[in-house]
Amino acid sequence: MRVLKFIEVLGGHFRMGPNEQGINYSVEIDSFFIANIPVTQKLWRTVKVLPSLKILGDNLPVTRISWLEATQFCNALSRMYRRTECYDFSKTKVFCDFSKNGFRLPTEAEWEYAARGGKKSKGYLYSGSSDINEVAWHSGNSNNQVIRVGCRNKKQNELGLWDMSGNIWEWCWDWFDAYPDRVISNPTGPKEGGDRVLRGGSYEEEANKCTVFSRHLSFPTSKGNAFGLRLVCSKM
Numbered sequence: 001m002r003v004l005k006f007i008e009v010l011g012g013h014f015r016m017g018p019n020e021q022g023i024n025y026s027v028e029i030d031s032f033f034i035a036n037i038p039v040t041q042k043l044w045r046t047v048k049v050l051p052s053l054k055i056l057g058d059n060l061p062v063t064r065i066s067w068l069e070a071t072q073f074c075n076a077l078s079r080m081y082r083r084t085e086c087y088d089f090s091k092t093k094v095f096c097d098f099s100k101n102g103f104r105l106p107t108e109a110e111w112e113y114a115a116r117g118g119k120k121s122k123g124y125l126y127s128g129s130s131d132i133n134e135v136a137w138h139s140g141n142s143n144n145q146v147i148r149v150g151c152r153n154k155k156q157n158e159l160g161l162w163d164m165s166g167n168i169w170e171w172c173w174d175w176f177d178a179y180p181d182r183v184i185s186n187p188t189g190p191k192e193g194g195d196r197v198l199r200g201g202s203y204e205e206e207a208n209k210c211t212v213f214s215r216h217l218s219f220p221t222s223k224g225n226a227f228g229l230r231l232v233c234s235k236m
Contacts, residue, residue: 002036002037002059002149002150002162004035004036004037004039004040004043004231005035005036006033006034006035006036006231006233006236007033007034007035007036007159007160007161008031008032008033008236009029009031009032009033009034009110009113009114009118009159010031010118010119011028011029011030011031011032012028012029012113012118012119013026013027013028013029014026014027014029014112014113014116014121015027016109016112016113016179016213017179017213018213019178019179020178023179023181025179025180025181025182025183025184026183026184027109027113027183027184027185027187028183028184028185028186029109029110029113029185029186030186032106032110032232032233032234033232033233033234033235033236034106034110034114034159034161034230034231034232035230035231035232036150036156036160036161036162037061037149037150037161037162037163037230038061038062038149038163038167038168038170038228038229038230039061039062039073039228039229039230039231040058040059040060040061040062040149041056041057041058041059041060041061041062042058042059043062043077044062044065044073046077046080047073047076047077047080048069048072048073048076057148059148059149060146060147060148060149061146061149061163061167061168061228062228062229063146063168063224063225063226063227063228064223064224064225064227065171065223065227065228065229066220066221066222066223066227067105067171067196067218067219067220067221067222068094068220068221069223070105070171070229071087071089071094071104071105072087072089073229074086074087074102074103074104074105074231075087075089075102075103077103077231078102078103081103083100083101083102083103083233084100084101084102085100085102086098086100086102086103086104087102087104093192096173096188098186098188098234099234100234101233101234101235101236102233103231103232103233104173104231104232104233104234105171105172105173105229105230105231105232106170106172106173106230106232107172107173107174107186107187107188107189108172108173108174108187108189108197108199108215109186109187110172110232111170111172111199111200111230112199112212112213114159114161114164115127115157115161115164115165115199115200115212116212117157117158117159118158118159120158120159121158122158124157124212125211125212126165126166126207126210126211126212127157127161127164127165127200127212128155128156128157128158128161128164128165129155132165132166132207132210134154134155135154135155135157135164135165135166136154136163136165136166136167136201136207136210137151137154137163137166137167137203138165138166138201138202138203138205138206138207138209138210139203139204139205139206140206140207142166142167142203142204144203144204145203146167146168146203146226147167147203149162149163149167150162150163163200164200164212165200165201165210165211165212166200166201166202166203166205166210167200167202167203167226168200168202168203168226168227168228169198169199169200169201169202169216169224169226169227169228170198170199170200170228170229170230171196171197171198171227171228171229172196172197172198172199173188173189173196173197174187174188174189174190174196174197175189175190175191175192175193175194175195175196175197176189176193176194176195176196176197176215176217177189177190177193194219195217195218195219195220196217196218196219196220197215197216197217198215198216198217198218198224198227199214199215199216200214201214201216202226203226204225204226205226
């Protein structure tokens with residue numbers, strides 16, 4: 001069983017994307033901490049009632065989670081560990097205070113930077129390899145079912161992260177929109193929108209949906225079969 005731990009991702013510069021026109025853009029990212037595995041069903045059960053699932057297993061990633069549920073879970077887990085909550089639900093919109101030490105979803109830029117390996121990146125197509133079968137569960141090898149996190153027959157990426165490509169889609173903070181066409185520091189996405197970003201591909205997807213730059217989108221209340229989450233925090 002893989003134990004959840006937080007890995008420091010040292011800040012730096014990277015080329016994010018490409019976008020729909022095949023253009024990468026420059027991003028500067030501050031240091032942050034990211035979980036080495038997605039949130040498991042066991043962890044989810046410690047703070048919430050588990051949603052209805054076809055398969056139950058402590059070491060399986062939690063799935064059928066909406067973006068809204070994911071942010072609520074982050075706040076609940078923060079309270080459990082006496083951390084200051086990042087998300088404010090007191091108004092009609094959800095706000096995030098990235099300066100707090102609570103658990104939260106990664107921004108889309110943080111997610112991609114970590115998936116690429118941060119400062120240790122070797123430029124792989126998938127997270128940890130350019131051979132998808134070394135690192136990812138996808139439609140060609142998953143038997144169309146979610147797999148326990150951090151399997152020993154799959155490699156970590158350069159930072160020691162499992163399952164950044166394949167297995168489950170992971171919610172990000174950002175509203176989905178076109179990338180900006182300028183150098184930007186610590187982007188958090190548009191101020192409003194209709195869909196939130198998911199990253200990483202899943203056990204249901206073909207290889208081209210599991211790259212470090214593949215993007216997906218869905219309503220914040222949607223609960224796809226392979227929608228889950230991975231935790232980050234700005235401070236430890």
